[in-house]
Amino acid sequence: MSKKETLGTHVVTQIALVVKDVNKTAAAYSKILGLPMPEVMITGDPEAARATYRGQPTDAQAKLAFFDLGQVSLELIEPLGGDSVWQEVLDEKGEGVHHIAFQIKGTDEVTAALAEHGIPVIQQGHYTGGMYTYVDSEPALGVMLELLENFDTPNRAS
Amino acid sequence: MSKKETLGTHVVTQIALVVKDVNKTAAAYSKILGLPMPEVMITGDPEAARATYRGQPTDAQAKLAFFDLGQVSLELIEPLGGDSVWQEVLDEKGEGVHHIAFQIKGTDEVTAALAEHGIPVIQQGHYTGGMYTYVDSEPALGVMLELLENFDTPNRAS
Numbered sequence A, B: 001m002s003k004k005e006t007l008g009t010h011v012v013t014q015i016a017l018v019v020k021d022v023n024k025t026a027a028a029y030s031k032i033l034g035l036p037m038p039e040v041m042i043t044g045d046p047e048a049a050r051a052t053y054r055g056q057p058t059d060a061q062a063k064l065a066f067f068d069l070g071q072v073s074l075e076l077i078e079p080l081g082g083d084s085v086w087q088e089v090l091d092e093k094g095e096g097v098h099h100i101a102f103q104i105k106g107t108d109e110v111t112a113a114l115a116e117h118g119i120p121v122i123q124q125g126h127y128t129g130g131m132y133t134y135v136d137s138e139p140a141l142g143v144m145l146e147l148l149e150n151f152d153t154p155n156r157a158s
Helices: A022-033 A085-093 A107-116 B024-032 B085-093 B107-116
Strands: A012-019 A052-053 A056-058 A062-068 A071-080 A094-102 A123-127 A130-135 A145-150 B014-016 B051-055 B055-059 B062-068 B073-079 B097-105 B119-126 B129-133 B147-149
Touching: A012 A145, A012 B014, A012 B085, A022 A062, A052 B055, A071 A085, A071 A123, A085 A094, A094 B097, A107 A130, A107 A145, B014 B147, B024 B062, B024 B073, B073 B085, B085 B097, B097 B107, B097 B129, B107 B119, B107 B147
Parallel strands: A012 A071, A094 A145, B014 B073, B097 B147
Antiparallel strands: A012 A094, A052 A056, A052 A123, A062 A071, A123 A130, A130 A145, B014 B097, B051 B055, B051 B119, B062 B073, B119 B129, B129 B147
């Protein structure tokens, strides 16, 4: 197959929730799961993230905390302002599941394949060593997907 | 510790979505993930399920389909009538993530521990070889949890 038609994986690696107060929700999970409180971190500064939201640059940031649920990590996201799909979901639906994530290779090819299935990109950004893409898969799949691509080399060959 | 204070596990085993048409959503996942269409099944008849919803017996049933996402299975749930937390979530929020599930031991002890954390039972029922419990964890955890307990012996020792 010369062209991707699927995600290229079916292994989910993350379940993410958008919340109003990451410290409060993390404390509740810590108690219920019997796990230590995770470190709360902040997404990279806008210059490093080079994020776009619905096609426009955005300086949105978020507080994050992660729990290890086995193969899958649980991500808690508290939006910190700026236009983002995190704030959009929190405003429209309140706290709850924001997306499930898959580790993929070839973001451009995969997003092109999804676009052919009627699933466009909503938001993209970079983190140290990789990039993330949220796609508007809710109408077709009932949940937003995030594509995570870790780059093998310091310079991306896309 | 003589009394449970946590789930007793932190390994998530299932992500479940409530949908209007399980065949349609399963076809979309099949295409995007590159996996074969799963068998669509129907939950056990009410006599076998012995389900309760908010403390009252219910004859609710649902169509189910499962995809293997690695450690985690993706469950698609289409309510088929009867009072249930499946129909309740679909009516109130539309299609989307319904719960995440953990495989536990000792349903009565775990639900007692969760009740002490302010998380009561919403719905319980049986399937061949085990039982499920939905708890009202959304206010505290941002998502509903399902507790799945498979019984080791034909007669439950609870």
